[in-house]
Amino acid sequence: MFRILVDTPNREQRQIRCLHNECGIGRGDANLVMLQGWSIGQQHALIRRLADGLHIEQLEGRAALNLNGKRVNGLQGPLQDSDRIEIGDYRLQVIDEAPPAPAPAVHAAQAAAAAMPSPAHSPPPPAPPSPPDTGQQLAHPGELPADMTSYRASVHKALVKQMDLRRVDVRGMDDETLRSTTIKLIDDVMSREFSDLPKSINPRRLAKEVLDEAIGLGPLEDLLDDPTVTEIMVNAHDMIFIERGGQIVKSAVNFTDDRAVLSAIERIVTPLGRRIDESSPLVDARLKDGSRVNAVIPPVALRGPSISIRKFPKHKLVGEDLVRFGSLSPAMLQFLIMAVRERKNIVVIGGTGSGKTTLLNILSNFIPDTDRVVTIEDAAELKLVQPNLVALEARPPNMEGKGHISIRDLVKNALRMRPDRIVVGECRGGEALDMLQAMNTGHEGSLTTAHANSPREAISRIEVMVMMAGMELPMTVVREQISSAVDLIVHQKRFPCGSRKVAHISEITGMESGTIQLQDIFAFQTRASAGADGKVVGEFRATGAVPEFYEELANRGVAVDMGIFRNPENGP
CATH class of the missing domain: 3.30.450.370 (Beta-Lactamase)
Incomplete structure (x- = not known):
């Protein structure tokens, strides 16, 4: 008998107990330790007990099997409790709990239930089970169709019945106790009522799905x-x-x-x-x-x-990742870093799923550690690293319709918290007016996102959101607020092929004849034909325009690279 501890990035550690002398690791349903990913093989590796202890070997798959940082070639062991096994993004540790001995006879469901991954969060106890149905017996497996969904529903029903008959107090259990109790009950149900499953049904997989649906997020x-x-x-x-x-x-x-x-x-x-x-x-x-x-x-x-x-990325993205993914050019990244550090107010725009929040998160991490930052979101997603940081989250009303705290309320409150910068996850309504006022009253370098399909449309969108605040402001006043508050608009676009790119970086240069003036600093120019893989093909280009604050920095003697704005078509 031995245990396997599995660490997955940004997930809770899961423990798997193997009651046999062999344990499969891979993507296939037959493995006790199931890992996901295109580089993981169906049966990627095998842990096997020999006379001198536990050994591991790689069977297939693209991801390398490393033991304490060295690649495993062939059968290697015996494994020590302190050894670290790496397979792709997964980290495993094997704890030997017993000397070599014949494996005891166990039900397949018990081994499978022990192999279940931890839920994506700490779930609350499930709802109280329904009263037992004493007048109707659960159908025998032979009477059910050979379908995993049907068996899963039947086992789950029997599990609820057992919980009720045994008067299991699920609400009084912690997560670990609830999990272990549920595993034992699933094993008991499957051994008594589902002992002769069809060959087309994998008992391990069935037990896993029942456990996930009972105390986790199911499939x-x-x-x-x-x-x-x-x-x-x-x-x-x-x-x-x-x-x-x-x-x-x-x-x-x-x-x-x-x-x-x-x-x-x-x-x-x-x-x-x-x-x-x-x-x-x-x-x-x-x-x-x-x-x-x-x-x-x-x-x-x-x-x-x-x-x-x-899903939130398992690995924290940085600006260089965007360049590697082809989302922007090195010159654009250099410009955005300088803009954030020089306290320019930036609005990130784009459609749904275009990557606005991801880009905002990356831009936020360019803020110096000396600044006090207040983040405001509907549901907290931003992961800032500054030490002087306050994170606020909106709250919906309770059952009596009271206690509602909106984004606008939090923006107003943030002004009393002595922030150097305010970062709003997304402006959707009247909070846009308060955000503009914050940008205009000493909180330069603030960041936010909004839904819009182009920088010009973003101006109109902000105007509408300001009017949603209920203030009877003349449109001229609203536009003057926008032109004086917002310095840059960064347009993130998702193309039909799934690629996400920074399509425009535009500067607001002021107002003329009642119209806010925009000029593109950088733009992504698409070509007529797509690539062989169907992905969009194009180039990131500077328009040749130099933003005003770069000229001011150069006049002050600050070392800035003006070459990033050079457009080859227009000459130096």
Whole structure:
């Protein structure tokens, strides 16, 4: 018997107990330790007990198997408790709990249940189980169709019945106790009522899915563990779509029914102090790793509960990552770093899913550590590293309709907190007026995002949001506020192929004849034909215009590189 500790970036550590002398590691359902990712093989590695202890070897897969930083070639061991195993982004540690001995006979479900990954967050206890149905016995496996979803529903029903018959107080258990108790109950149910499953049903996989749906996020657990999946969209319990590599495809997994989807939503929002019910059918929330969650339930959602999860990157992105991904050029990155450090007010714009928040997060990390920063968001996503930082999050109303704290309330309060800079996750309404006033009253270098399809449309969008504040301001006054407050507009665009690029960096130069004047500093110029892989093809180019603050820096003797604005077509 031995334990395997698995660390995944931005996820809680999970423990897996192997009761046999061998343990498979890989992407396939037959493995006790299931890892996700395109570089992980179906049976990537194997841990095997020999006479002198535990050994490990790599069987297939592209990701290298490293032991204490050195690549494993062939069978290697015996493993020590202090050894560190690396497979792609995963870190494993093997703890030997018993000397070599014949493996005891155990139910497949018990081994599978021990191998379950930890939930994406600390879930609240499940709802109280329904009363037992004493008049109807659960169907024998031979009477059910050989379908994983049907078996999952049947095992889950039997699990709830056992919890009720044994009077299990799930609300009084901590997460670890609840998990271990549920594993034992699943094993007991499967051994008594589902001992002769069809060959087409993998007992380990079935036990895993039942456990995930009982105390976790169900089929979303595997998708959250997959580093190649960037977005998860649950349209209905049997209709789950994912975004992988910028392309949206239908996933093969699904929930058992609408009730299972609703249970997953409740496990997400309850720890955050938020609620979702018929009187409040919309909710914004987040997972522990910062991933953004939006949920909608009936009567608003006509096809059943819906979930949208935008996963937070497992690795913290920096400016050089954007250059490597082809999202902007080195000259554009250099310019944005200088703009943030020189306290220019910047608005990041773009459509839904274009990467506005990711870019805002990267820009925010260019703020010097000496500045006091206040961040304001609906659901906290920004991960700033400055030591003098205050993070604020809006709060929805409670069941009595009281206690609502809006983004606008937080912006007003932030002005009393002595901030050097204010970072607002997104302006959607009247808070835009308060943001402009903050930018105009000594909080230079503030950042925010807004939905717009071009820098010119962003001006109109900000005008509309200011009018939503309910102030009867003349349009001329609103435009003067915008032209004096906002210095730069950065347009992030998502192309049909899934590529995300900074399409424009524009400077607001003032007003003329009642119109706000814009000039592009950098722009992405697309070519007529796409590449062989279908991706957009184009070039990042400077327009030749030099922003005013760069000229001021040069006049003050600050060493700045004017060459980044040179347009080869226009000459030096």
